[in-house]
Amino acid sequence: MNAGPVSRLLLVTTATSLAIAGGAASAHADGIAYTCHAEPAPGIEVATITTKDNRCSGFVVRRAGKVVQEARGLALGSGGFLTSSDGRTVVFLQHYPLAHLDAHGLIRTFDGKALDGVVIVRDGKEVTRIALDTFVSSGADMLETVSHVLWVRSFDPVVSRTWKVTTNAGTVFAIDTATGRVTAAAPSRK
Numbered sequence: 442m443n444a445g446p447v448s449r450l451l452l453v454t455t456a457t458s459l460a461i462a463g464g465a466a467s468a469h470a471d472g473i474a475y476t477c478h479a480e481p482a483p484g485i486e487v488a489t490i491t492t493k494d495n496r497c498s499g500f501v502v503r504r505a506g507k508v509v510q511e512a513r514g515l516a517l518g519s520g521g522f523l524t525s526s527d528g529r530t531v532v533f534l535q536h537y538p539l540a541h542l543d544a545h546g547l548i549r550t551f552d553g554k555a556l557d558g559v560v561i562v563r564d565g566k567e568v569t570r571i572a573l574d575t576f577v578s579s580g581a582d583m584l585e586t587v588s589h590v591l592w593v594r595s596f597d598p599v600v601s602r603t604w605k606v607t608t609n610a611g612t613v614f615a616i617d618t619a620t621g622r623v624t625a626a627a628p629s630r631k
Contacts, residue, residue, distance in 0.1 A: 474539050474588065475519040482599045485509075485528045497521075500562075502528040510565040517560055519589075525600040530618050532600050533560040535573065536593040546579030548590045558592075559606070561618050569621025575614075582610040 477497035479487035490499035490513055499513035500522050509528035520535040538556050543549045548556060558573035577583060577592050584591040596606040600618055607613045613626040 476537055477517075477519070477521070479522040479524075480598060481522070481524045482526045482528070484526070485524045487522050487524060487531075489522065495519075497533060500531060502531060504528045510562070512562050512565050512567070515560065515562075515567065518556060523596070523598065523600050523604075525618075529564055530600050531562045532604055532616075532618065533562070534593065534596060534606065535559070536596075537589055537591070538573065539588055540590050541588075542583065542585050542590060548573050548577060548583070548592065559616065561616070561621060563618070568618065571616065571621060571623060575623055576606065576608055576612075577610070582608070584609065 475491075475495040475497075477489045477491045477495055479489055479500065481487045481502070484504060486503040488501040488503075489497060490501070492498050497515070497517040497520060499511070499515050499517075501511040502509045502524060504527070510531070512531070515533075517533050518535045519537045519539055520533060523532045523534060524530065535556060535558055538548060538550075540548050540550050540556060543553070550556065556573045557570045558576045559571040561568040561571075573592070592608055594607045594609050594611070597604050602618060604616050604618050605613055606616070615624045615626070616622070
């Protein structure tokens, strides 16, 4: 499992928190409201597609310069794209949602809407959307900044038939990338 993007994410969060402390941002947004990036498998290139406010909304995957798949017009949010080694399967992980913990300890947008935590696309077609509530229970070991909620500890860097993400609470979720079926293992206390 890879903690690199999460570590970089904490660095960004620290930097933006400092900017907020200096008064450079509003109460509901830090310096980086949305982020959209790709962490492709070796030999794969991903061009991210974003909305005007930098929300992820699609991608183009290339291998050896040839387009393998693309998807546009997806309502995704703030996070990153991961790929299989052949580029045919893409996982969007919303690890940096512009959100807060509501009165029940659930991650919600500032207008009260639930979010997708993972979206899987194969050969340009959406396979499944998995609600963020599937991965985190009320207030379970999440870090809340002024404008974001951090819930991911680590994840598999390359997507395979079974892809795993570990929450800050230590629960490991295995996701079948062909069907979207999710199974959870008991939290580890690492």
